[in-house]
Amino acid sequence: MTALAQQGREQGQDERRALGIDWGDVVLNAYIGLFFLYLFVPLGIMVLAAFNANDTPSVSDWRGFTLQWFTGATDEAGNVTVRGLPQDARFLQGLWHSLLIALGVIAISIPLGLSGALLLTRLESKASTLLYTLLVSPMLMPGIVLGVSTMIFWRDMFGVEAGLFTAMIAQSVFIGSYCMLMFMARLQRQDRGLEEAGFDLGASSFLVFQRITLPFLMPTIATAAVIAFLQSIENYNTTFFAIGGNWTLVTEIGARMRFGLSPVVNAIGVIFVAITIVAAVSYVLLKRRRDQRIKALRR
Amino acid sequence: MSSLYRSYGAVLASLLLGIVALWLVALIALPQLNMIERAFIYEPRGGAAIQSQVDVDRLYQQIYTLEYDIQVLRQQAGAGASVGVAPGAKIGEDNTAGSGLAVPSPSAAGTESVEDQIATLEAQVAGLQADLAAMEEEETRLMAEQEAASGYSMRNFTTMSGLHLRIFGMTLLYSFCVTLICFVVCYPIAYTVAQTPNRERAAMLMLGLLIPYAINELLRIFAWTMILANEGMLNTTLDALGLIDMAQGEPIRWLASNGAVFCVMVYAYILFMVFPMYNTIETLDRNQIEASKDLGASLLRTHLRVVLPYAKPGIAVGSIMTFMLAAGSIAVPGLVGPGLHPDWFSQVIYRNFFEAGNWNIGSAYSLALLAACTGFILVNMVVFRVGIRDIAK
Amino acid sequence: MDMQDLRGKDVELDGVSMRFGDFTAVEPTDLTIRAGEFFSILGPSGCGKTTILRMVSGFLKPSTGRIRIGGEDMTQLGPNRRPTALIFQNLALFPLMTVWENVAFGLEARGMPRAERRRRADALLELVALTGQGDKKPTELSGGQRQRVAVARGLAVEPAVLLLDEPLSALDLKLRQHMRAELKSIQRKTGVTFIYITHDQGEALTMSDRVAVMNRGRVEQVAATEDIYDSPSTAFVATFVGEQNVFRGKVMHGANGVARVATDVGEFTGANRDGLSAGDDAMIFVRPERLDLASRSNETANRMRAHVERRDLEGPFVNVFLRAAGNLPLVMHMTNSGDAWRSLEGELELGFRSTDALVLRAGDLARE
Structure with a gap:
């Protein structure tokens, strides 16, 4: 943000405090409140139902608080009486598949994105827009088209049946585009003078890349890896079509939902929600602390 | 370079x-x-050509069996009555001879009757061969026809049934409506979050948007399915309010409607509209809005003339993402009351691949979807006057 | 548009104050800006000048007091219903509209037909010397041209009062000086009341009829430009506008508009503007151009010794930096009338006339 915009923001902040009741604001605030209710109430219901002993997920028909969907339950003889998360081999297996795919996706999409970005930022020809369009096109394609085309292609050409591998490839194709855009944004902020200074001091182009460009991109590589990981774990559409008879955590959740609702899905949901909230809040807190430190340094 | x-x-x-x-x-x-x-390769399935091929094969089999029988009978005739093998078992239903033939006894069956049998069988063979000639001709004709049909053709598209075509159209129409609704609902939100002067508040609002956005699409759908289920929140609430009586009559089957798919889709994809819009409006100088007000413009005019034109790239990106996700969604229609409501086009594609096993038609339908989405992107680029680099940011 | 139609109106602030929570941005203020004058509000950043401007334009509702424009109470009206137009510091031209659409935006908001709007916009562009530039986008214009578009856009709504929030601060020095003259001439031609906010004393002094100097939410002085410079009424105004040599001390005796003050450097006599009496803390202000070599001054009342540290040639004059007793820094401006300044070295005897020295109550000084 520019200093001017920031000044504007602070000024506005003061003004809002100064102005009395503005009915337009009241309506707007009510609208925003409703919108957030709309966003959060369904999630709240889902979370709450995970702790209900009722075996169809519900909050209205409350049969007592339980953690059994998280832990499962056994009788004295050790027989499973309630199948919770730990007893659910398919979910655990699916989680393992998801992690495998995600690691593969990181390993593929980061080099793809990085190469694309380095190439496009240095390519000063008319072909660059065409290349750019082609390389970002997977992002703009419906996920199912990507899944389908990858699945058919690998079977037709190499006889590879749909499975974890094709799912990983299909995801990498579009996640690579996301990574590329992140790297391009970073490279656009790079001072070309640094590279030139490197050359001027007699460094080889490889040394310049290794000592200047790559370190400059390092934070983005880390961010891109996290984003790629999350995108991969979360993906349903593309994976669903490309994975064939195999499954990931998310496609398994989908499969369960087709056969009726189970509180075990709620339990997984609670875990997802908890991880998301912790991650989001700590991200915001870290960012704020960093901003404050920068602000303090500027003074 | x-x-x-x-x-x-x-x-x-x-x-x-x-x-x-x-x-x-x-x-x-x-x-x-x-x-x-x-x-673009048409792959006929269970057609007349294949049927006739099967028929011809069966005919050949019959003739072969008959000829074998004739041969056996001739050997019998030549070797006298000493051969005890019963060939009749292989001849089957066409045998006109008496029971003696079925279980031939060397003493009862004479040489003359064997000759008769051979004659009858040869007559049958001749009849069948005449049939065969006709059928082979028919087969060649059908095969040639099929040959002409396969190779590159538009038949995968042109043979799309009226039902599928309607589903395709409805999917695009619904997706467009989802996009439109998401835009209308999100614009005030994106504007407020982006232009909120209080930084703390802006950060909180942002967090409030990020958390649901980061939670998996399926779980967001799942949460809504719980609400809309027959025994779900919505029906029990209506029941409690006395608007419906669940004990008495049928609960309202929300999940069985396209409306449910529509509703959940708006919920699932709305945040893909908020963030791109937020990103552009965030960079709009507050002074622009104040200048507009100062020059006497109403709130509506300020938005129409100053904020909306500025937000165009964000609106384009948001619309493209939302439309693309909605049109290609398999999760929402597949998981919200599966089988209860009319199909979404993605489900038709799914069935072609995994149930009917007709990959070429599946490919054709995927291509149709891709073309529709590409078309939507192009229209957006023209309407909002943005380039590809504005879209993919 | 016939510029004769425009008539500036007066603006009255009656006990207007502004509080943001615990922070008082503007103390209760009475201020009258006359119809058709070029009025500047001058002060350092954070002094409350922008807050006053925003209260006049209607973006802020004052915590107390009333604002009247042309005698009508405007306190409760929003910015779109006041006869004012604001020129923003960053101009806030609409980037997606053409120049003429920018200028005519206020008319569009009033529902004027397009052809009529275009005609008026062209007339205004002519007024600000931008004839024929109407179909360009603002980004295709130079900084000075954009400036004039912003003024034309403000004038298009025929305001009685044009409010300008440091609009020249983004321009380079040459252009800024040129625009000063241009703004002044536009103001003369239209007769609209201009309220100009700035932290640049040069801008305030060259363009304005009258100036208000603000510090920490208070208007310290309102006066014609020449009076602001020659007879500042507070220590802050004295040091904020132009350079000063400042001597702190105690009043020995004061009478007949004259005071004698004892300082670390010596005893000095000056005009007793605040009517101070013996024992009061006081400051004596002497402009660098009024400080002189004792040898050239025939008055003996105000003499001191100081050591030359540096001489900077500015061209037409020379800045001589000195230190007096107690490490007090002093500045003397000498006209460059030949070789005289080259021989200024070591200890010097300085002096000034009593009529050139101002004795004021001790108070805040402006920070550089």
Whole structure:
């Protein structure tokens, strides 16, 4: 943000405090409140139902608080009486598949994105827009088209049946585009003078890349890896079509939902929600602390 | 290109080029081309040609069996009554001889009757061969017809049934409405979050948007399915309010409607509209809005003339993302009351691949979807006057 | 548009104050800006001048007091219903509209037909010397041209009062000086009341009829430009506008508009503007151009010794930096009338006339 915009923001902040009741604001605030209710109430219901002993997920028909969907339950003889998360081999297996795919996706999409970005930022020809369009096109394609085309292609050409591998490839194709855009944004902020200074001091182009460009991109590589990981774990559409008879955590959740609702899905949901909230809040807190430190340094 | 080699050196530049070429060709272009090729190859299934092929094969089998029988009978006749093998078992239903033939006894069956049998069988063979000639002619004709039909053709598209075509149209229409509703609902939100002067508040609002956005699509759908289920929140609430009586009559089957799919879709994809809009409006100088007010413009005019035109790239991106996700969604229609409501086009594609096993038609339908989405992107680019680089940011 | 139609109106602030929570941005203030004058509000950043401007334009509702424009109470009206137009510091031209659409935006908001709007916009562009530039986008214009578009856009709504929030601060020095003259001439031609906010005393002094100097939310002095410079009424105004040599001390005796003050450097006599009496803390202000070599001054009342540290040639004059007793820094401006300044070295005897020295109550000084 520019200093001017920031000044504007602070000024506005003061003004809002100064102005009395503005009915337009009241309506707007009510609208925003409703919108957030709309966003959060369904999630709240889902979370709450995970702790209900009722075996169809519900909050209205409350049969007592339980953690059994998280832990499962056994009788004295050790027989499973309630199948919770730990007893659910398919979910655990699916989680393992998801992690495998995600690691593969990181390993593929980061080099793809990085190469694309380095190439496009240095390519000063008319072909660059065409290349750019082609390389970002997977992002703009419906996920199912990507899944389908990858699945058919690998079977037709190499006889590879749909499975974890094709799912990983299909995801990498579009996640690579996301990574590329992140790297391009970073490279656009790079001072070309640094590279030139490197050359001027007699460094080889490889040394310049290794000592200047790559370190400059390092934070983005880390961010891109996290984003790629999350995108991969979360993906349903593309994976669903490309994975064939195999499954990931998310496609398994989908499969369960087709056969009726189970509180075990709620339990997984609670875990997802908890991880998301912790991650989001700590991200915001870290960012704020960093901003404050920068602000303090500027003074 | 020379700038590329200058910056990175020959080795590195070649490596980069190689990786990008691999990505472009092996991961993006070839799979798409392969799909497109399949989309234009018509693959007839269970057609007349195949049927006639099967019939001809069966006929050949019959003739072969008859000839074998004749041969056996001739051997019998030649060797006198000493051969005890009963060939009749292989002849089957066409045998006109008496029971003696079925279980031939060397003493009862004479040489003359064997000759008769041979004559009858040969007559049958001749009849069948005449049939065969006719049928083979028919088969050749059908095969030629099929030959002409396969190869590149539009038949995968032109044979799309009226039902599928309607589903395709409805899917696009619904997706467009989802996009429109998401825009209308989100615009005030994106504007407020982006232009909130209080930084703390803006950060809180942002967090409130990020959390649901980060939670998996399926779980967001799942949460809504719980609400809309027959015994779900909505029905129990209505029941409690006395608007419906669940004990008495049927609860309202929300999940069985396209409306439910529509509703959940708006919920599932709305945040893909908020963030792109937020990103553009966030960079709008507050003074622009104040200047507009100061010059006497009403709130509506300020938004129509100043904020909305500025937000165009964000609106374009948001619309494209939302439309693309909605039109290609398999999760929402597949999981919200599956089988209870009319199909979404993605489900038709799914069935072609995994149930009917007709990959070429599946490819053709995928291509149709891709073309529709591409068309939507192009229309957006023209309407909002944005370039590809504005869209993919 | 016939510029004769425009008539500036007066603006009255009656006990207007502004509080943001615990922070008082503007103390209760009475201020009258006359119809058709070029009025500047001058002060350092954070002094409350922008807050006053925003209260006049209607973006802020004052915590107390009333604002009247042309005698009508405007306190409760929003910015779109006041006869004012604001020129923003960053101009806030609409980037997606053409120049003429920018200028005519206020008319569009009033529902004027397009052809009529275009005609008026062209007339205004002519007024600000931008004839024929109407179909360009603002980004295709230079900084000075954009400036004039912003003024034309403000004038298009025929305001009685044009409010300008440091609009020249983004321009380079040459252009800024040129624009000063241009703004002044536009103001003369239209007769609209201009309220100009700035932290640049040069801008305030060259363009304005009258100036208000603000510090920490208070208007310290309102006066014609020449009076602001020659007879500042507070220590802050004295040091904020132009350079000063400042001597702190105690009043020995004060009478007949004259005071004698004892300082670390010596005893001095000056005009007793605040009517101070013996024992009061006081400051004596002497402009660098009024400080002189004792040898050239025939008055003996105000003499001191100081050591030359540096001489900077500015061209037409020379800045001589000195230190007096107690490490007090002093500045003397000498006209460059030949070789005289080259021989200024070591200890010097300085002096000034009593009529050139101002004795004021001790108070805040402006920070550089």
